[in-house]
Amino acid sequence: MLRAMVQNCKNLITNIERALFFGKYPPHLNFAEVALPNELSSFPKQFSIHDIMKDGILWAVPKNRRTIEKRMSRRMGSVNKHNKMQLLQTDMIVCNQCGHDYKRGYLCKNCYNKVMEETRSMQDEIIKELKLDPIEKEVVVLYQGEKEEQTPDFWKGKRIVEMPKERPSWFSRNLLQKTTTTTSDSKDVKPDHLG
Secondary structure (H helix, E strand, O other), X not given: OHHHHHHHHHHHXXXXXXXXXXXXXXXXXXXXXXXXXXHHOOOOOOOOHHHHHOOOOOOOOOOOOOOHHHHHHHHHEOOOOOEOOOOOOOOEEEOOXXXXXXXXXXXXXXXXXXXXXXXXXXXXXXXXXXXXXXXXOEEEEEOOOOHHHOOHHHHOOEEEEEOOOOOOOOOOHHHHOOOOOOOOOOOOOOOOOOO
C-alpha cells in the first residue's frame, strides 16, 4: 500500500513538472525514489491473513443480519409506504384421493399426514411387540385377518407384528413385499396385488 502511494506521488510530481516546464526537467526537481524498508531485506515477504483481508476481498459481505420486520416489508411491502400485490397461485391442483388442494410438484399434505399417522402406529406396534430385542428374523407387519390367508409354514422363521385394525384402503399390500428375491423360473411378477 505504501508502494502504491509513493508511485502515485511520483506520477503526480511528473505531471506537474511536464505542465510547468513543457517536458524539460531541471536537474534539481528530479524525483528520487526511496527504497522501502521491506525491500532492503533479502528475505521474502511473509503474508498473513490480516494482509490478505485488509485488501478488501470480503468487503461486500453484510455485517448484520436483516431483521424479520425488514425481510417481511421487502417481501410484502410496508403499510405506510407501499403494499405489494399478492400474486395468485396458478399451480394448485386437487388431490384425486382426498379432494384437498396442493401445489403441483409437491405431495398432498392431507394424504401425507395419513401415511405418517399409519407409519407411527406401525412403529409403536413394532416397539410393543419386539421391544428392544435384536432383530434376527424378518419382521412382517400384518393387519387384522391377514394371517389366515397364508399357511402356517409360510410364517416360520418370521417375526409377526399384528395391527389391531383393518388395512386402510389406500395402503396397498404390495408395499410390504420384498422385491429382491432369489432368481426363479416362475413368470410371476412381484410385487403382486397391484391396484
